[in-house]
Amino acid sequence: MAFESLSDKLSKTLKKITGKGKLTESNMNDMLKEVRMSLLEADVNYQVVKDFIASIKEKAMGTEVMESLNPGQMVVKIVREELVNLLGPEDAKLILNENGITSVMMVGLQGTGKTTASAKIARFAKEKLKKKVLLAACDVVRPAAIEQLKTLGASIGVEVFSLGAETPAVETARAAKAYASQNGFDMIIFDTAGRLHIDEALMEELSEMKQEIEPQDILLTVDAMTGQDIVTVAKEFNEKLEITGLVVTKMDGDARGGGLLSVRSITSVPVLFVSSGEKVDDLEEFHPDRMADRILGMGDMISLIEQAQDKLDEKVAKESAERMMAGVFTFNDMLAQYDQISRLGSLSGVLGKIPGMGKMGAKLDDDKVNNQILHFKAMIQSMTPWEREHPDCIKSSRKIRIARGSGMKVADVNKLIEQQKQMSSLSKMMSSGMGGLNPFAAMRRGGGMPGASKHAGSKKVKKSKKKKKK
Numbered sequence: 001m002a003f004e005s006l007s008d009k010l011s012k013t014l015k016k017i018t019g020k021g022k023l024t025e026s027n028m029n030d031m032l033k034e035v036r037m038s039l040l041e042a043d044v045n046y047q048v049v050k051d052f053i054a055s056i057k058e059k060a061m062g063t064e065v066m067e068s069l070n071p072g073q074m075v076v077k078i079v080r081e082e083l084v085n086l087l088g089p090e091d092a093k094l095i096l097n098e099n100g101i102t103s104v105m106m107v108g109l110q111g112t113g114k115t116t117a118s119a120k121i122a123r124f125a126k127e128k129l130k131k132k133v134l135l136a137a138c139d140v141v142r143p144a145a146i147e148q149l150k151t152l153g154a155s156i157g158v159e160v161f162s163l164g165a166e167t168p169a170v171e172t173a174r175a176a177k178a179y180a181s182q183n184g185f186d187m188i189i190f191d192t193a194g195r196l197h198i199d200e201a202l203m204e205e206l207s208e209m210k211q212e213i214e215p216q217d218i219l220l221t222v223d224a225m226t227g228q229d230i231v232t233v234a235k236e237f238n239e240k241l242e243i244t245g246l247v248v249t250k251m252d253g254d255a256r257g258g259g260l261l262s263v264r265s266i267t268s269v270p271v272l273f274v275s276s277g278e279k280v281d282d283l284e285e286f287h288p289d290r291m292a293d294r295i296l297g298m299g300d301m302i303s304l305i306e307q308a309q310d311k312l313d314e315k316v317a318k319e320s321a322e323r324m325m326a327g328v329f330t331f332n333d334m335l336a337q338y339d340q341i342s343r344l345g346s347l348s349g350v351l352g353k354i355p356g357m358g359k360m361g362a363k364l365d366d367d368k369v370n371n372q373i374l375h376f377k378a379m380i381q382s383m384t385p386w387e388r389e390h391p392d393c394i395k396s397s398r399k400i401r402i403a404r405g406s407g408m409k410v411a412d413v414n415k416l417i418e419q420q421k422q423m424s425s426l427s428k429m430m431s432s433g434m435g436g437l438n439p440f441a442a443m444r445r446g447g448g449m450p451g452a453s454k455h456a457g458s459k460k461v462k463k464s465k466k467k468k469k470k
Contacts, residue, residue, distance in 0.1 A: 009038040011297035043227045043258025048265045087288035092270035095216040102187040103213050108221035110194040113249040117221045118191040119152035120283040131186040136176035137162035138169040141193040203240045218243045224250045230259030234267045245272035329427040331380045331388040378406040
């Protein structure tokens with residue numbers, strides 16, 4: 001994940017300063033030196049780092065901080081505040097046209113995920129802003145972009161307007177605007193052409209389109225993996241088009257994050273959205289304060305809760321909780337849980353938003369976990385409806401059939417059955433009020449996490465059964 005290395009280093013550095021009983025200029029300078037090196041290694045612009053460190057030092061060496069009861073904690077507070085200022089003091093939002101159709105022009109170089117980002121923002125506007133959205137396919141340089149946008153539009157239930165690759169982009173944009181007006185659309189998102197690099201032909205076409213459609217927002221799509229090139233590209237596009245915001249893609253990669261930390265300070269262009277996956281729902285509004293918390297290893301529970309509300313099936317979650325509280329946990333319940341987990345995206349991303357769980361998330365191999373979930377789901381789907389709801393009936397011959405049907409081994413089926421038994425035992429304990437357990441605690445202990453080892457809780461279950469027999 002982006003910022004992973006920076007987050008780890010900053011967390012360690014700030015932990016050292018909070019452990020000091022007294023704050024001195026000497027240990028303060030040592031801390032600032034480490035913060036400076038961490039930021040430079042993350043590819044943050046040199047001048048940005050210099051100003052950032054100077055501002056922290058000026059505030060941290062004040063009398064109010066030096067003589068406070070917890071000077072180390074005050075320094076952490078200052079670092080967080082300066083990080084928020086660096087990323088943008090306020091949340092940036094889409095500019096909505098209250099008296100007509102809102103026009104959003106998407107620009108960027110080829111390969112940054114601009115077409116996919118257009119569809120993601122269309123979904124966001126439709127679901128969150130409750131707008132009737134039209135996608136306009138104005139990338140006629142790359143014919144595949146039109147078909148790609150149509151496919152993405154169909155997947156989110158948003159209409160795509162196109163006059164084909166033979167029609168000039170500006171003419172398509174003009175016609176799309178007229179079509180939107182005639183058919184009651186609230187918003188148009190124009191997916192424009194990109195190039196491998198910035199050139200006069202590209203900028204001339206985009207400038208002409210800007211004059212034609214008069215957009216409220218011009219959003220530049222940039223790739224988080226390009227580092228400081230984000231700043232260079234943003235500066236050039238901003239000089240020619242006066243862009244209003246950035247959409248940062250590929251945040252789930254191993255980008256150091258320096259470009260994202262530098263761009264607002266250098267260009268004054270805010271980040272509106274960040275994307276951390278290929279799916280159309282892998283888009284988040286950018287909140288500087290929440291991102292600062294993530295970078296400092298403090299988690300981001302608000303975003304996680306919003307993500308859960310947006311992606312999880314409330315009805316399924318409620319039914320699963322009710323069944324568990326009633327002491328019931330079958331393979332149908334397990335399948336429902338795996339589907340819910342998959343909806344949330346990468347498990348490492350989820351753990352990264354939970355305070356104190358960032359390191360665990362960083363060590364997690366998402367591909368391995370996803371493969372295990374797919375294998376478990378394949379085995380469950382190879383069962384008959386009766387077997388799914390009555391796990392105890394699965395004996396030798398049934399195990400062999402399930403293994404063959406899913407392309408797995410009998411040993412794998414046994415592992416799945418053991419997972420189900422552990423969760424079933426825990427749900428029965430929950431129903432009887434023992435231990436105050438909950439599903440998330442159970443997952444942490446290994447009951448519902450694919451590939452997890454047996455936990456202490458399972459031993460307690462066995463002991464309780466022995467007592468009952470006596």
